Amino acid sequence: MAEPVSVAADYLAGSRARAARTVLGQVVLPGEELLLPEQEDAEGPGGAGERPLSLNAGARSRVRVVCGPGLRRCGDRLLVTKCGRLRHKEPGSGSGGGVYWVDSQQKRYVPVKGDHVIGIVTAKSGDIFKVDVGGSEPASLSYLSFEGATKRNRPNVQVGDLIYGQFVVANKDMEPEMVCIDSCGRANGMGVIGQDGLLFKVTLGLIRKLLAPDCEIIQEVGKLYPLEIVFGMNGRIWVKAKTIQQTLILANILEACEHMTSDQRKQIFSRLAES
Amino acid sequence: MAAERKTKLSKNLLRMKFMQRGLDSETKKQLEEEEKKIISEEHWYLDLPELKEKESFIIEEQSFLLCEDLLYGRMSFRGFNPEVEKLMLQVNAKHKAEEVEDETVELDVSDEEMARRYETLVGTIGKKFARKRDHANYEEDENGDIKPIKAKKMFLKPQD
Numbered sequence: 001m002a003e004p005v006s007v008a009a010d011y012l013a014g015s016r017a018r019a020a021r022t023v024l025g026q027v028v029l030p031g032e033e034l035l036l037p038e039q040e041d042a043e044g045p046g047g048a049g050e051r052p053l054s055l056n057a058g059a060r061s062r063v064r065v066v067c068g069p070g071l072r073r074c075g076d077r078l079l080v081t082k083c084g085r086l087r088h089k090e091p092g093s094g095s096g097g098g099v100y101w102v103d104s105q106q107k108r109y110v111p112v113k114g115d116h117v118i119g120i121v122t123a124k125s126g127d128i129f130k131v132d133v134g135g136s137e138p139a140s141l142s143y144l145s146f147e148g149a150t151k152r153n154r155p156n157v158q159v160g161d162l163i164y165g166q167f168v169v170a171n172k173d174m175e176p177e178m179v180c181i182d183s184c185g186r187a188n189g190m191g192v193i194g195q196d197g198l199l200f201k202v203t204l205g206l207i208r209k210l211l212a213p214d215c216e217i218i219q220e221v222g223k224l225y226p227l228e229i230v231f232g233m234n235g236r237i238w239v240k241a242k243t244i245q246q247t248l249i250l251a252n253i254l255e256a257c258e259h260m261t262s263d264q265r266k267q268i269f270s271r272l273a274e275s
Numbered sequence: 276m277a278a279e280r281k282t283k284l285s286k287n288l289l290r291m292k293f294m295q296r297g298l299d300s301e302t303k304k305q306l307e308e309e310e311k312k313i314i315s316e317e318h319w320y321l322d323l324p325e326l327k328e329k330e331s332f333i334i335e336e337q338s339f340l341l342c343e344d345l346l347y348g349r350m351s352f353r354g355f356n357p358e359v360e361k362l363m364l365q366v367n368a369k370h371k372a373e374e375v376e377d378e379t380v381e382l383d384v385s386d387e388e389m390a391r392r393y394e395t396l397v398g399t400i401g402k403k404f405a406r407k408r409d410h411a412n413y414e415e416d417e418n419g420d421i422k423p424i425k426a427k428k429m430f431l432k433p434q435d
Binding site for chain 2: 036066067068078099101115188189211215221222225231242
């Protein structure tokens with residue numbers, strides 16, 4: 001009983017900032033400060049050890065670091081704002097520093113620029129459609145932002161249709177705006193999603209897990225039967241298969257796979273493959 | 276006697292362009308600064324020490340696209356939606372090897388084909404400027420190639 005109390009007291013009293021490098025992969029809580037690699041050298045190990053001699057003490061070469069979702073800039077350090085595991089990605093080409101972010105889990109989506117989402121058209125007013133994307137406000141979608149749309153040639157979009165598009169404007173001060181074309185003017189798979197199928201909601205973390213490049217779940221699901229899936233970064237998944245039963249099986253698998261271990265998953269898939 | 280006494284010219288006159296051509300650069304700069312002072316005294320400003328903006332080396336981004344390499348959101352399996360499958364191949368291939376793809380897509384026209392095109396081009400453009408009588412020279416034979424131009428028929432004088 002004494003341990004947790006002392007740990008908490010220590011934390012509140014001193015709260016020494018930890019080096020980001022040492023905390024990678026561990027759970028971090030909101031309010032923690034993290035030191036970037038260049039800073040920890042200067043701080044020294046608590047002042048007790050010897051400072052290493054550096055040739056140019058004044059000019060420290062600093063690299064650009066990107067702080068991703070769950071982190072904020074606080075002076076020279078990173079401040080954690082969401083609880084989750086700290087992750088880091090090395091820079092691929094040249095411009096250094098890499099990306100730090102917190103792998104957190106939540107169900108509520110906040111619109112972010114560049115995200116591809118599934119929206120439901122709720123209203124048609126004048127030249128724009130109001131699309132519900134699960135955020136605090138419905139996003140606006142202009143009728144000209146479809147491939148091959150002109151003032152005379154309007155897209156065939158009705159209230160209640162499903163739209164797959166991306167955000168061009170998404171910040172806390174303005175209403176989010178989305179489009180269904182890319183910067184070249186091509187649809188690239190965006191636009192109205194076809195008839196039938198089933199739309200259901202999952203957590204945001206699951207979407208990212210399923211869209212990871214080496215996701216086994218998607219590969220195994222793809223071997224079952226012909227199907228089509230659309231993932232929206234706002235936690236919505238649309239699935240369609242040949243029969244209603246197959247569609248429902250698919251939806252159940254995707255919802256449940258968040259909490260299953262890989263063994264349980266393999267069992268279920270083998271059972272399905274038999275039947 | 277006039278050389279001893281310098282005519283007193285007004286400030287406005289001295290500020291005019293033709294009067295300043297003769298001055299050297301230093302006096303010009305001094306004049307400019309004086310002018311600026313006059314203007315800036317009327318402008319309001321904050322009497323604070325100059326704040327040096329700290330160059331920040333940390334960039335904030337709220338998007339997960341930078342962090343994780345995510346696949347494209349639309350997927351189709353076992354031929355359910357052929358268009359989406361084509362799209363999947365395009366997008367995911369772009370993901371893996373961008374440079375190799377660029378090289379294979381560029382189709383060069385071979386030299387022989389170029390020469391052939393130019394041969395026929397002469398005929399086709401020539402047709403545009405030929406008069407009705409000359410259209411006979413531009414008839415196409417079975418292959419669609421233009422026949423070589425025949426010798427022009429001259430006026431033959433009737434022999435009695």
